[in-house]
Amino acid sequence: MTQQGVRWTADQVLALAPDAASRKAGSRLGAAGPWSEAGSSEEGTLWGLCKGSGSKPYQTVIDIADAAGPAYKCSCPSRKFPCKHALGLLLLWAGGEGAVAAGSAPDWAEQWIAGRRQRAQEKRTTGVAAAGSGDPEAARRRAERRAVRITAGATELEQRLADLLRGGLAGAEQAGYxxxxxxxxxxxDAQAPGLAARVRELGSIPSSGPGWPVRLLEECALIHLLDQGWLRRERLPGGLASTVRSRIGLPASADGPPVRDRWLVLAQYDTADSRLTTRRIWLHGVDSGRSALLLSYGAAGRAPELALPVGLELEAEVSAYPGTGQLRAALGEQFAPPAPSTAQPPGVTTDQAAARYGEALRDDPWLDSVPVTLDRVIPTPDAESWQLADADGGSALPLTAAVGSRPGLWRLVALSGGAPVKVFGECGHRGFTPLTAWPEGAGEAVRLC
Structure with a gap:
């Protein structure tokens, strides 16, 4: 990625944009007209001066070689990251050989790059020192106090669920959110954020449409199961106990053995609420066949720092978080810069995808979905929504209700044109959510989300 001639596509660049307005504004700056003194280095640095509304051009510099994705610095007043100038410079660079000349970085760009890499090294050194200087006994006492609070919270929640069922589910509709x-x-207050999130979901179910009492009862049962798992965690197998702690919301470290592989970036998408933006990045190991989920977070209104556009391949180590059936992992050492790839993960039928989700529920009953690549499916409308049907006969998977309102559905339909496609997405009890697709045969990944 950082060498001349190995470049991203425009879709991969625009996938970094924090919102639609930034994508539109950045696209307008992806031509040579507003830029001067644009350049790049073999170390993975881009820089340039972009003409703006003021007398002085904006100084834009990008570090593409960062393991967590590109880092940006621009003298413009925008509070979005990346700003439209950074997106425009990346698009200019992605346009082809000669669009951004190779050379030596100017002083203003070199100072930022050098300072940033020095701070990163100091942070790694400080982190290693801090890891070895903690007080294990104090940490143990804090963990015990938190466990006591969670136990009290889970016990109280059990009583509230019992009161709800004793009074009848109709009372939930009258009580309101x-x-x-x-x-x-x-x-x-009980320091159980995972339980808090599931309880908030309960509040949105009453009066949510036909069949809401069934959905409410199902969710109450899952919360009851999680409560009981916590209250009886000492009797659970180690892996399942770790899964319960994770679902409750206890922090954990990625302590699994590092797995070195060539990882394909299959999907990247954000979800946001009033407090936090969560970014999910799905990886597929070319050699190991493993799936890995990278999570990163940003404060409300700010995109998370980790960014790996769809269609890249990176040789790196990832370490798994504890818990039976858990796919979350942490990105470790990178051995080569990410580069565009036309490789595709192997696919399965819709029947096999449904079976895979059923098997995963044995390890994690609270699992909403699993990552699956469907091979040779055709998007087909049915009576109420859309589904992905096996091109060679067999069954079909319904798409989740939210997909029908997304433009990604129409990109998928247009890509297929009635012909089979390969689709990566998340398969769960609500249906299948397509995230990335490939046309029949060889071809670049098309981002759907």
Missing amino acids: GMWEETAARMV
């Missing part, structure tokens, strides 16, 4: 928000706040 306030009852659940107050209960969720109690779980936050």
Whole structure:
């Protein structure tokens, strides 16, 4: 990626944009017109001066070689990362050989790059020192105090669920959302954010459409199961106990053995609420066949720092988090810069995808979905929504309800044109959510989300 001639596509660049407005504005700056003194280095640095509304051009510099994705610095006043100038410079560079000349970075760009890499090295050194200087006994006492609070919260939640069922589910519709928000706040006080999140979901189910009592009862059962798992965690197998702690919301470290592989970036998408933006990046190991989920977070209104556009391949180590059936991992050492790839993960049928989700539920009953690549499926409308049908006969998977309102569905339909496609997405009890697709045969990945 950082060498001349190995470049991203425009779609991979635009996948970094924090919002649609930034994509549109950055696309307008992806031509040579507004740029001067643009250049690049073999070390993975881009720089340039972009003409703006003021008398002085904006100084834009990008470090593409960072393991966590590109880092940006621009003298413009924008609070978005990357700003439209950074996106425009990346698009200019992605346009082809000669669009951004190779050379030596100017002083203003070199100072930022050198300072940034020095700070990164100091942070790694400080982190190693801090890891060895903690007080294990104090940490143990803090963990015990938190466990006591969570146990009290889980016990209280069990009582509230029992009261709900004793009074009948119809009472939930009359009580409104306030009852659940107050209960969720109690779980936050108990330092069980995972329980709090699930309780808030309960509040959105009553009056949500036909069949809501069934959905409410199902979610209550899952919360009850999680409560009981925590209250009886000493009797659980080690892996399942770790899964329960993770679902409750206890922090954990990626302590699994590092797995070195060539990892394909299959999907990247963000979800946001009023407090936090969560970025999910799905990886597929070419040699190991393993799936890995990278999570990163940004404060409200800011994109997370980790960015790996779809279609890249990187040789790196990843380490798994604890828990039976858990796919979350941490990105470790990178051995080569990420580069565009036309490789594709192997696919399965829709029947095999459904079976894979069923098997995963044995290890993690609270699992919403699993990553699956479907081979040779055709997007087909049915009576109420859309589904992905096996091109060679057999069954079909319904798409999740939210997909119907996304432009990615129409990109998928246009890519297929009635012909089979390969689709990567998340398969769960609500249906299949397509995230990335490839046309029949060889071809670049098309991002759907």
